[in-house]
Amino acid sequence: MSAQTIAAKFRVAGEARPAWAGRPTLWGSGFRAIAVILLCAIVLFPFLIVISTSLATQDQINANGGFVIFPTEISFQAYEQIFNGGVVTRALLVSALVTITGTAISLLTTVLAAYGLSRTGSLFQKPLLTIVLLTFLFAPGIIPLYLMVKQMGLLNNYWALILPVAVNAFNLVIVRGFFMNIPKELMEAARIDGAGEWRTLFQIVAPLSKAVIAVVGLFYAVSYWNAFFSAMLYLNDSTMWPLQLVLRTYVLQSTPLVSDTLATLPPAQSIQMAIVVIAVLPIVAVYPFLQRHMSKGVLTGAVKG
């Protein structure tokens, strides 16, 4: 890149800056770039270690004291072991299904509830909103929640991982706040044109709320993906356990995932790291597509007017 092109880029960057910001200098931009690169390296370094250790052989792990940064020899034995044994594959499928189904149900119910609670004059709006807000103050506790799930007949049922946590009050308040900031005139115009509440919600409000729906959807998805405690409580059949519970059992108790198709057992650390990679991968894969919505959505409710 020529010096003229670089200067032109700086000029464009300078002209695009806010009025209160000074013209960027070469040194200033250089230091900022170095700082950002260092921060990225600090954040990415643990990921590198996790991936590298999952691909390392026992000799490399021993030589490096338990964790490997740059493996000289790549081995996929840990991944073969994991997917060959059947336990993790099954748990991965369970986690995926629960996350997808749960997120869809949670988004639908949250959006419906938020819309109803944002419309002035809705039936029982104030009492219902008060009840929702009260859940910020009081958590039911493990035993009452367990009793409720049991009485609903959901023990040993995948729905126990979804229905009791389908609507989160915090997310509901976020979405409601966003809906309330949508100009009322739009709804009135839709009503004049003959649209009912359902049509107004799905054809006017929802398309304008993509950012907040994406953010809340991601919150729900991560929450479902990471859930292990509810699975431990409500699923007596261990063959129904999701990935995080299997991961926890393995990492905390270091029990080998064994398979009779492998001649030698892969090192325990590489199996642990491989399980971590598998558990984190779906979130990392999905997040870039939602990132642009996140930056808009996280500010929802922060700025009024």
Place this chain on the structure above:
Amino acid sequence: MSSNAINNKVGRRSFIKGAAFGLGALALGGPLLTACGNGAAPSAGAGSSVVPLPAYLPQVIAKPDFKAPTAGVQNAWLRFPTDRAITVKGVVGSGKPVTAMTITYAQPPAPLEQNAYWQFMNKELNIDYKPIIAAANDFPAKFAATMAGGDIPDMVAIPVFMGLPRIPEMYKTVFQDLSEHLSGDAIKEYPNLANIDSETWKYCRVDGKIVGIPTARPTVGPPLMVRKDLFDQLGVSYNPKTADEFEAMCKAVTDPKANRYALSAMLGDFGTTWNTRVFGGIFGAPNNWKLESDGKLVRDIETTEFKDTVAFMKKLWDGGYWHPDSANQQVATAKALFISGNVLTYSNGIAAWATESANNPKIDIDVVYPFGAKGGKGATYNNRPLFSLTAVKKSSDKEHTKEMLRILNYLCAPFGSQENFNVSFGAEGKNYDVVDGVPKVNKTGQAEMGVSISRLGNGPQPLFSAIPIDKDIKRQFDYQVAADAVGMSDPTMPYWPITVTQMTSLEKAITSGITDVVTGRQPLSSLDEVAKTWRTGGGDELRKKYEDAIAADK
């Protein structure tokens, strides 16, 4: 500001007012609610009537390769006996589903349809076994929820070391009193249960009644295992005779540049354990409690020997001999570091020695023999003779109770019997292979045994490994003989159902206090404050309960 927001009468100010009111109600009402559940735990000692212990009718099916000289040492076998006696005659179960809750240290098993071991045990016992398993860390929550839910499994294996609350009440309300089936000569109907010694049965008596079947365990306390191969390579002896020699040993093998350390702590049930059960014996600190001649109990943290123990552990930390991550080391990681050679010692239950030797044939494991801080024999801490107690769900159907006892009788079959072989090895060709005439559990077998049915009941445990490790078995036997000779018991162990509400937090405060001193965050004198906080926080209450129970038993 949007018109919707203006019209919304539940504004920020009114919400905050309501929240303040709610929090105030919680602050005032909290103690009242706590008082609802804060009843005094009944004594686990003798109640109004004490049933006789079951008769002890020992059976030794096969002659051990190394015979135990005392009751505290395990008989040792190098191979599973080829002539296997049948100890259970007739059909065990009724073919109906049997639910059982156990702790697990294994991975979740494959489903029944793909699990040969599970199918094999169902056929052997003539039951449809439905396990409810919970990992050790999660067991208290799972147990509490299951008991509260009222859907009690047919059998529940209750770990005796977890300090689970309300056990005596549960034994009166939801679990069956087994006294009429097991007390005295009644146990003759279940000969494998009668093979369990009387000392172990003492732990199964709550309020004078026999309430469960033990899963027997050796009483020898946790050894300090060492990587003999690496010690030999470095030319360092791992059998010090004094604390100073031990310190010198640690110094000789520690090399941070080579990422090699002498010791590692690890996270236990109540926080970081700094191999306290090993070092405490070296310095003569009590095994949790000491019973004085006047019947008073003294807790270990109230003694100078305990302070000396912690001071030594701190000295080792200051010398850099502990792995840097010790304060937050998971058991899994500590074990991995030991196997990889980054930490040259590892302390866990005595059974872990055989397990790690069998699973890691390339490394050579030995142990540090007991010694005193200033020379002499030192002491080792004895453990309870059981891991858990399996209770049977309360039922008016005597046949149901008898069926459960028949199942447990099968599972407690002695070493050398066909039944014990079935539980340990599973189905031939699927769970174990015969190599040069020696049955060896294969990797599928190890995985499928995650069903954890063997955690419901165990007879006297042999010193044995399904994967042959002859040299290690002999080493362990020799160590057990030496350790048993200097074993120190905790006088409160038989009274395990006695708890106080704050049991877990009391223990955590102690281990946290030790960690603070060892890592230098607090001075050694802070242990006095830890002891005082323990006393006023429930320790004195616990002491009184134990003293009353011990006095009632005399």
